[in-house]
Amino acid sequence: xxxxxxxxxARYSTLHVGGEARYFVRIADLEVLRAALNWAADRDLxxxxxxxxxxxxxxxxxxxxxxxxxESRSVTLTPGSVPGTGELTADAGxxxxxxxxxxxxxxxxxxxxxxxxPGTIGGAVRGNAGAFGVETKDRLSKVGVLRLTPEGWxxxxxxREQLSFGYRDSTFKREPAGYVIWNATFSLDAGNPExxxxxxxxxxxxxxxxxxxxxxxxxSVFKNPSVERPAGALIEAAGxxxxxxxxxxxxxxxxxxxxxxxxxxxxxxxxxxxxxxxxVLEAFGISLEKEIVVLPHDTAG
Ligand SMILES: Cc1cc2nc3c(=O)[nH]c(=O)nc-3n(C[C@H](O)[C@H](O)[C@H](O)COP(=O)(O)OP(=O)(O)OC[C@H]3O[C@@H](n4cnc5c(N)ncnc54)[C@H](O)[C@@H]3O)c2cc1C
Numbered sequence: 001x002x003x004x005x006x007x008x009x010a011r012y013s014t015l016h017v018g019g020e021a022r023y024f025v026r027i028a029d030l031e032v033l034r035a036a037l038n039w040a041a042d043r044d045l046x047x048x049x050x051x052x053x054x055x056x057x058x059x060x061x062x063x064x065x066x067x068x069x070x071e072s073r074s075v076t077l078t079p080g081s082v083p084g085t086g087e088l089t090a091d092a093g094x095x096x097x098x099x100x101x102x103x104x105x106x107x108x109x110x111x112x113x114x115x116x117x118p119g120t121i122g123g124a125v126r127g128n129a130g131a132f133g134v135e136t137k138d139r140l141s142k143v144g145v146l147r148l149t150p151e152g153w154x155x156x157x158x159x160r161e162q163l164s165f166g167y168r169d170s171t172f173k174r175e176p177a178g179y180v181i182w183n184a185t186f187s188l189d190a191g192n193p194e195x196x197x198x199x200x201x202x203x204x205x206x207x208x209x210x211x212x213x214x215x216x217x218x219x220s221v222f223k224n225p226s227v228e229r230p231a232g233a234l235i236e237a238a239g240x241x242x243x244x245x246x247x248x249x250x251x252x253x254x255x256x257x258x259x260x261x262x263x264x265x266x267x268x269x270x271x272x273x274x275x276x277x278x279x280v281l282e283a284f285g286i287s288l289e290k291e292i293v294v295l296p297h298d299t300a301g
Pocket of ligand 1: 014048049050051052053054055056070092093116117118119120121122123124125126127128129130131172179180181182211213217218219220293
């Protein structure tokens with residue numbers, strides 16, 4: 001296990017801001033993951049699981065514990081027990097986009113609308129990531145995990161029904177210290193690769209038209225309080241589009257995105273988030289809830 005010290009987390013967040021991890025390790029093997037978790041526990045250090053960093057950044061003061069980056073990336077497709085069906089099992093570190101494209105290429109359908117979600121399968125399962133009315137949980141059948149028990153970290157396979165999925169919510173999100181996602185299995189139907197590819201490309205074009213792909217971001221900062229009142233509309237109505245602190249800016253394209261216009265710090269982003277929370281509460285009486293994860297406060301262990 002190669003534990004590095006003082007590793008900048010800015011390069012591991014798609015927003016490109018933030019401080020250092022005191023300790024940092026890349027993991028592609030389940031036994032090494034277990035060893036890393038025990039290593040942190042032996043030293044009484046907090047730990048944090050990192051996937052693609054598309055929903056996360058670290059405060060500028062850094063994280064005093066161990067950041068564990070999951071880099072197991074294999075994706076396997078097998079025929080299902082019912083003819084015309086299939087099962088895709090992806091390691092937690094597999095990029096969601098590549099897992100979906102592999103399913104499409106191999107003539108399976110069911111995951112196409114998730115193709116544009118940046119980050120890994122582990123991050124998508126934990127946050128029940130979704131797009132175009134489809135959520136990660138919809139085709140999920142089971143999740144392979146390490147689960148913390150009084151005897152230590154144990155391998156387990158949990159069926160979807162046990163995982164309390166909701167809008168950007170799951171057991172993994174509510175109990176981050178209790179689980180690490182190691183892989184996920186999805187049930188798929190037979191599909192047409194050309195149709196699948198068209199859907200993936202159309203969705204990507206729609207995203208590029210509506211979301212600020214031209215600047216670094218971590219996607220939607222806040223959860224939508226309701227379908228009728230999406231966070232972006234509230235933030236826009238509060239006059240935030242284009243508002244800037246340092247290098248951090250509320251996107252002019254989509255007000256629920258904060259983009260790094262160059263040289264932003266985590267402190268800039270957090271100051272902008274605070275302003276949004278305060279002014280949306282004042283204007284509409286609505287407390288926005290963050291969708292993104294900010295270290296250290298959202299520490300797992
Ligand atoms: C341009 C852009 C567009 C986006 N569009 C969407 C969208 O349409 N829909 C949507 O839902 N999201 C969207 N996002 C947000 C992001 O893509 C998702 O939240 C994604 O699922 C995050 O995955 P990740 O691997 O990057 O997670 P990370 O950012 O690395 O981590 C996020 C959280 O997941 C936890 N985590 C990660 N891996 C594991 C694991 N193996 N076990 C346990 N916990 C784990 C981390 O500890 C952390 O708490 C967008 C982001 C960007 C930058």
